[in-house]
Amino acid sequence: MTRIQMKTPLVEMDGDEMTRIMWNQIKDIVIHPFVDLKTEYFDLSLVNRDATDDQITIDSANRTRELGVAVKCATITPNAQRMDEYKLKEMWKSPNGTIRAILDGTVFRAPILVRGITPFVSVWKKPITIARHAYGDVYRDAEMEISGPAVAELVVTYPNGQTQIKRIHDFDGSGVLLGMHNTDRSIAAFARSCFRYAIDARQDLWFATKDTISKTYDHRFKDIFADVFETEYKALFDDAGIDYFYTLIDDVVARVMRSEGGFVWACKNYDGDVMSDMIASACGSLAMMTSVLVSPDGKYEYEAAHGTVTRHYYKHLRGESTSTNPMATLFAWTGALRKRAQLDGLSELEMFADLVEKVSIETIESGIITGDLNALLVHPDKKVVNTTDFLAAIASGLKKEG
Ligand code: NAP
Ligand code: MG
Numbered sequence: 001m002t003r004i005q006m007k008t009p010l011v012e013m014d015g016d017e018m019t020r021i022m023w024n025q026i027k028d029i030v031i032h033p034f035v036d037l038k039t040e041y042f043d044l045s046l047v048n049r050d051a052t053d054d055q056i057t058i059d060s061a062n063r064t065r066e067l068g069v070a071v072k073c074a075t076i077t078p079n080a081q082r083m084d085e086y087k088l089k090e091m092w093k094s095p096n097g098t099i100r101a102i103l104d105g106t107v108f109r110a111p112i113l114v115r116g117i118t119p120f121v122s123v124w125k126k127p128i129t130i131a132r133h134a135y136g137d138v139y140r141d142a143e144m145e146i147s148g149p150a151v152a153e154l155v156v157t158y159p160n161g162q163t164q165i166k167r168i169h170d171f172d173g174s175g176v177l178l179g180m181h182n183t184d185r186s187i188a189a190f191a192r193s194c195f196r197y198a199i200d201a202r203q204d205l206w207f208a209t210k211d212t213i214s215k216t217y218d219h220r221f222k223d224i225f226a227d228v229f230e231t232e233y234k235a236l237f238d239d240a241g242i243d244y245f246y247t248l249i250d251d252v253v254a255r256v257m258r259s260e261g262g263f264v265w266a267c268k269n270y271d272g273d274v275m276s277d278m279i280a281s282a283c284g285s286l287a288m289m290t291s292v293l294v295s296p297d298g299k300y301e302y303e304a305a306h307g308t309v310t311r312h313y314y315k316h317l318r319g320e321s322t323s324t325n326p327m328a329t330l331f332a333w334t335g336a337l338r339k340r341a342q343l344d345g346l347s348e349l350e351m352f353a354d355l356v357e358k359v360s361i362e363t364i365e366s367g368i369i370t371g372d373l374n375a376l377l378v379h380p381d382k383k384v385v386n387t388t389d390f391l392a393a394i395a396s397g398l399k400k401e402g
Contacts, residue, residue: 003033003034003035003036004034004035004036004346004348004349004352005036005346006035006036006037006038006340006344006346006349007038007344007346008038008067008068008069008340008343008344009038009039009040009067010037010038010039010040010067010069010070010071010336010337010340011039011040011042011060011063011064011067011069011070011071011301012039012040012041012042012070012071013042013044013060013070013071013072013073013075013095013301014041014042014043014044014045014073015044015045015072015073015074015075015076015308016045016046016073016074016075016076016308017074017076017308017309017310017313018308018309018310018312018313018316018322018324019073019074019304019306019307019308019309019329020045020073020308021313021316021387022324022326022329022387023073023329025326025387025388025391026326026329026330026333026391027333029388029391029392029394029395030330030333030356030391030394030395030398031333031337033395034352034398035337035349035352039071040063040067042056042059042060042063043056044056044057044060044072044073044075044095045075046075046076046078046082046086046088046092047086049075049092049095050086050088050089050090050092053089053090054090054092054093054098057092057095057098057099058098058102060099061098061099061102061103062102064099064102064103064299064301065102065103065295065299068298068299068300068339068340068343069299069300069301069302069336069339069340069343070299070300070301070302070336071301071302071303071332071333071335071336072095072099072301072302072303072332073303073329074303074304074306074307074308074309074329075095075096075308076307076308077093077094077095077096078091078092079091096293096303099293099301100134100293103293103295103299103301104186104189104295104296105134105193105293105294105295105296105299105301106131106132106133106134106189106190106193106194106197106293106294106296107131107132107134107291107292107293108129108130108131108197108264108291108292108293108294109129109130109132109276109279109280109289109290109291109305110127110128110129110130110289110290111127111128111279111280111283111284111288111289111290112127112288112289112290112327112328112331112361113126113127113283114288114361114364114365114377115365116364116365116377116378116379117283117284117288117364117373117376117377117378118378119282119283119284120281120282120283121257121282123257123258123259123260124259124260124261124282124283125260125261125262126260126261126262127261127262127283128256128259128261128262128263128265128279129197129201129203129263129264129265130265130267130272130275130276130279131190131193131194131197131264131265131266131267131272132267132269132271132272132273132276133186133187133190133266133267133268133269133272134190134269135182135183135186135190135269136180136181136182136183136186136269137180137181137182137268137269137270138178138180138269138270139269139270140180140181141178141179141180142178142179142180143176143177143178143179144176144177144178145174145175145176145177146171146174146175146176146177147174148171148173148174149171149172149173150171151167151169151170151171152167152168152169152170152171152177153165153166153167153168154166154168154179182217182220182221184220184224187220187221187224187225188224188228188296189295189296190266190296191224191225191228191229191266192228192232192296193294193295193296194207194225194264194266195228195229195232195233195236195237195244196294196296196298197264197294198237198242198244198264199233199236199237199240199242201264202240202241202242203242203262203263203264204242204243204244204245204262204263204264205242205243205244205245205263205264205266206245206246206247206252206255206256206263206264206265206266207221207222207225207244207245207246207265207266208246208247208248208249208251208252208267208271209221209222209248209249209268210248210249210250211248212248218268221268222246225244225246225266226246229244249271252265253275280305284373284376285325285372285373285376286305286306286328287304287306287324287325287327287328287370287372287373288325288327288328288373289304289305289306289328290302290304290305290328290331290332290335291303291304291305291328291332292332292335300335300336300339302331302332302333302335302336302339303329303332304328304329304331304332305328306328309324312324321386321388322386322387323370323371323372323384323385323386323387323390324370324372324387325370325371325372325373325387325390326370326387326390326391327360327364330356330360330391330394331357331360333356334353334354334356334357335353337349337350337352337353338350338353338354341353355398355401356394356398359394359397359398359401360394360397362397363390363393363394363397364377365379367379367380367381367382367383368383368385368389368390368393369382369383369384369385369390370384370385370386370387370390371384
């Protein structure tokens with residue numbers, strides 16, 4: 001059998017623990033037999049990040065800027081315990097944070113839906129993709145405790161020494177205060193990533209803020225989105241037959257709960273933090289949540305939404321077989337291969353990516369599952385298998401499809 005050929009390599013970012021084990025299994029069992037895989041390999045394991053003073057992470061992100069499409073394995077973000085465990089030189093920053101800063105991107109998360117696993121919100125029939133703005137607001141704020149009566153003001157100083165001052169509150173006793181910001185540039189980049197993703201996915205884009213209460217801050221988000229849409233994306237949306245819809249955040253939450261899904265929901269930073277956890281848990285399992293970082297100039301980095309599944313890894317190290325769910329990591333590979341195929345005009349590769357997703361969903365629907373899905377899937381004769389056997393079932397489904 002001849003394997004599918006590629007043109008441009010993917011940027012391959014390897015990672016840690018159980019996901020690193022699954023990474024190789026996915027390539028060996030599901031991809032290599034069918035595709036003559038081309039990648040540029042970057043080892044982002046904690047060991048190698050430490051050895052290269054984290055230069056490897058920066059290099060991989062820069063290469064993604066050049067080649068356009070990356071696929072990333074989950075990686076350990078070190079904490080005090082990992083410092084000991086890996087005898088690190090430094091407590092290296094989160095690789096995802098580093099990559100996001102270099103690509104200036106927005107993260108899109110969508111659940112993989114299968115028949116037999118009903119979302120807790122029973123009207124949801126299609127996935128809802130959350131696009132979370134990953135910069136500013138309460139995540140980059142300055143906070144203060146006020147110990148007694150005081151006047152609080154916002155003060156802005158320009159380079160020429162001019163100041164702008166606004167009264168916040170006259171405190172008659174103790175209290176708390178918070179100052180936060182965002183930039184027009186970051187909001188516009190966020191808007192462009194969202195419009196671009198919606199066009200790719202051929203899905204409507206919903207966006208909401210609290211502009212009735214926050215008449216300057218949130219209103220700026222609304223205005224920038226409207227402006228970018230009108231000047232750059234309206235015609236493309238018309239061509240794709242999709243809509244941009246803006247409303248208030250409380251209204252959108254009510255609408256989401258009554259919708260059948262199938263749209264992209266752009267959220268300000270805090271809203272996205274909260275709502276992506278809601279969507280993930282309503283759809284069942286973190287192991288079924290995909291994630292892609294999209295930069296405003298159209299670079300893509302695909303990954304799973306979950307971490308390195310440490311508990312399963314220690315089991316694996318003890319020689320026990322584990323039933324870790326590879327779906328989200330597998331979909332990171334198919335997402336990256338499909339995007340690469342579209343950019344390079346490789347229809348066979350694009351069909352392969354679609355087929356892998358279809359067959360892996362059918363595998364679960366046929367009752368062959370990993371342990372995490374056992375409590376979720378309703379099926380008369382389910383069979384819980386280990387990760388290798390689950391991937392082998394997908395590969396055998398692929399062979400049957402020819
Ligand atoms: P996690 O790796 O997502 O795992 C949390 C728990 O969720 C697991 O113990 C497991 O539950 C379940 N789970 C997650 N993915 C699963 C899968 N594919 N199949 C089956 N079960 C799955 O999160 P964590 O334990 O908080 O973090 C572990 C490490 O991952 C940390 O070092 C963290 O820094 C890193 N992390 C990396 C990323 C990233 O690279 N994007 C994201 C998050 C965390 P049971 O144990 O009950 O089976
Ligand atoms: Mg959260």
